[in-house]
Amino acid sequence: MIDFKVEEDKCIECGLCKEDCPVGIIKLTPKASIALEKEKNCLKCQHCLAICPTAAISILGKKPEDSISCKAEVPSATAMSNHIKTRRSIRKFKAENIDPELIQKVMETASHAPTGHNDNAVLFSLIDNMEDMNLFRDAIYAAIKKAVEEKRLPRKYFSLASFQKVWEKTGMDIIFRNSPHLLIATAPEKxxxxxVDSMITLTYFEFAANANGLGTLWNGMVTWVIEEIDPSVRDLIGIPKDHCIGYTLLFGKSAVKYARGIQSEGLHLNKISLKK
Structure with a gap:
């Protein structure tokens, strides 16, 4: 049951919900309704709740008064452009745990990211404290060392062997950059x-994290270890066996402050025209 409800005294029969429904299951009789046999086609997108001008529609147990108004403050086009253009990959982090409430706030914001077929099944595997982060870091470097000793490290990842040796000999952490926190996004393979869903959601997390003064670093090396070098790491951090790994993002308080954005190497564009 999708629990589609209409407050009839608020419904003005404008038909906007019917027109905007992606699967066309809403009908007006004259108030909005969804036939029971059509409910299975609902994408759970909540467009009907969002578009209703009089806040008459509730669905999936969600009420319009609990949603953020589209009249609420949003960044201007210039502010958003500047936010993107001044973003930097952070490779020097402060040795500080971030307030768990802030991490929760940023993850909840990221949970609004779009997903294919509106599956909304992206799972965040989070390390939210430096103690667990240190243990995970040790596990990753140990997995790399073992793969080298057993001569099964793929050639394309030979650089990881060098990074592991540097870590073992000097304590320099090239892979994690001493980040205090880590987030891995995954989603069911089915x-x-x-x-793609996982990476889009991580991108939303990064935008929100940066807006809250946090530094971020996309990390392919941790992803490689989990996916191709030592799958047992999945069990260590509880990633479900039926999940596809999207990517890994390191985050924390930046130990550096940049004065300006960089200058892009240029836009690569393939402009399509199918007109004869």
């Missing part, structure tokens, strides 16, 4: 687009 979903329409699990890897």
């Amino acid at each position: 979903d329409a687009s699990p890897k």
Whole structure:
């Protein structure tokens, strides 16, 4: 049951919900309704709740008064452009735990990211404290060392062997950059687009994290270890066996402050025209 409800005294029969429904299951009789046999087609997108001008529609147990108004403050086009252009990959982090409430706030914001077929099944595997982060770091470096000793480290990842040796000899952490926190996004393999969904959601997390003064670093090396070098790491951190790994993001308080954005190497564009 999708629990589609209409407050009839608020419904003005404008038909906006019917027109905007992606699967066309809403009808007006004259108030909005969804036939029981049509409910299975609902994408759970909540467009009907969002578009109703009089806040008459509730669905999936969600009420319009609990949603953020589209009249609420949003960044201007210039502010958003500047936010993107001044973003930097952080490789020097402060040795400080972030307030768990802030991490929760940023993850909840990221949970609004779009997903294929509106599956909404992206799972965040989070390390939210430096103690666990140190243990995980040791596990990753140990997995790399073992793969080298057993001569099964793929050639394309030979650089990891060098990083492991540097870590073992000097304590310099090239892979994690001493980040205090880590987030891995995964989604069920059966979903329409699990890897893409995960990476889009991580991108939303990064934008929100940066807006809250946190530094971030996309990390392919941890992802390689989990996916191709030592799958047992999945069990160590509880990633479900039926999940596809999207990517890994390191985050924390930046130990550096940049004065300006960089200058892009240029836009690469393939402009399509199918007109004869």
